[in-house]
Amino acid sequence: MFITRTRITLAAFAAGALLFAAACGDDSDSTSGMDHGTTSSTAATATSATRTDFDDADVTFLQMMYPHHAQAVDMAKMVPGHTQNPQLIALAAEVEKAQAPEMEQISALLQSFGKPAPTAGSGHEGHRMPGMMSAEQMLALEAASGAEFDRMWLEMMIEHHAGAIDMAKTELAEGVNPDAQALARAVIAAQEAEIATMRTMLGQS
Known part of the structure; x- marks a missing residue:
């Protein structure tokens, strides 16, 4: 009975650790995506600021x-x-x-x-x-x-x-x-x- 309870506790701890790692990974990906979005937006703004109606x-x-x-x-x-x-x-x-x-x-x-x-x-x-x-x-x-x-x-x-x-x-x-x-x-x-x-x-x- 003690062994069974120990196995259950360890399994629950491992599952929690996996969930925590997954959450951290999601946050990192989300932040990275936001950074790329900001960079692209800035580049687009810089490009649109230059006129083209001249020779x-x-x-x-x-x-x-x-x-x-x-x-x-x-x-x-x-x-x-x-x-x-x-x-x-x-x-x-x-x-x-x-x-x-x-x-x-x-x-x-x-x-x-x-x-x-x-x-x-x-x-x-x-x-x-x-x-x-x-x-x-x-x-x-x-x-x-x-x-x-x-x-x-x-x-x-x-x-x-x-x-x-x-x-x-x-x-x-x-x-x-x-x-x-x-x-x-x-x-x-x-x-x-x-x-x-x-x-x-x-x-x-």
Whole structure:
């Protein structure tokens, strides 16, 4: 009788141990499944965050326009320290006011395309962007003052704006992204108007 009871007790203990191991195995599998699900969900979210409604022309336009705008902003910032011409000071402030926010827009668009954020020195190696001033031209402008500075700045900014307009027209002809194309239209409208103003100012000087 004692042996029988012992066997029953041992059998019950073994059955309990098996049930405990099975339960632990179920919890592990369940947790593992949840981890995989979370990883897959995160990957899907990251993938869906990248836009696909763009082409190479859109990327080229944005990558080139960012440093192009950066140089225009640099030129605009020179004005207060080199001239007392109130009309030129006001125009330079407008250039900076328009183009600095567009640089932020360009950066955000490129990141939404899955492209690296641009820098003021970035662009396409091997060819010069339309309207960009050389380092020598920028140094010459920095060294000028008064009426000479006014004339140089206006002539250089007209050329700079014309280059931006050319790039914007290429974007409208070859790009597909609606946001990049809206930016291109804004560049054309604003900079054509500023070119007209600058030509008038040159005629008055």
